[in-house]
Amino acid sequence: MKKENTINKLNRLLIINNDRIEGYETASDNTEESALKTLFSKFAQTSQKCRHELIREIDKIGGKAEEGSNLSGKFFRTWMDVKSSLTGKDRKAILNSCDQGEERAIETYKNVLKDESEHLNSDQKSMIRSQYDLIKTDQGKIRTMQNALVAAS
Secondary structure: OHHHHHHHHHHHHHHHHHHHHHHHHHHHHOOOOHHHHHHHHHHHHHHHHHHHHHHHHHHHOOOOOOOOOOOOOHHHHHHHHHHHHHHHOOHHHHHHHHHHHHHHHHHHHHHHHHHOHHHOOHHHHHHHHHHHHHHHHHHHHHHHHHHHHHHHO
C-alpha cells in the first residue's frame, strides 16, 4: 500500500507540472511580448525538468506515470484565465493569472511535503523540496514583474 501511495503522490505532482507546461506553452503562443515569451518558456522548462525527475522516480519504484493534466480543477480554470487575458494583451491580468496558477502548484507541493510525506523516502522528499524551490523562484519572478507594474503606474 505504501508504494501505491507514493506513486499517487508523485503522480499528483506530475500532473501539476503537466498543467504548468501546458499553461505556459499556451501563454507563450498567445502573446507577442518577447519578455513574456522568454519568461513563459523558462517556466515551462522548469516543469519539464521536474516532470522528468518525477517520471524517473515513478519508474524506479515500478509505477506508471500519469500522462495527462488536471483539466477539471481550479488550476485549469486559472490557465483559461491566462488565455483570456492574453487575448486582451493585458500584462497585469496575465501576470495575475500566472501568479494564481503558481499558487495552486505551490499549494500542491506543500500538501505533499507536509500532509503526505510519510509515503515518501528521504530522497523523494529532497527532490520534491528542490522542485518546490524552483517553482517558488518562478513565482518570485512573476511577483517582481507585478510589483514593477504597480510602481510604474
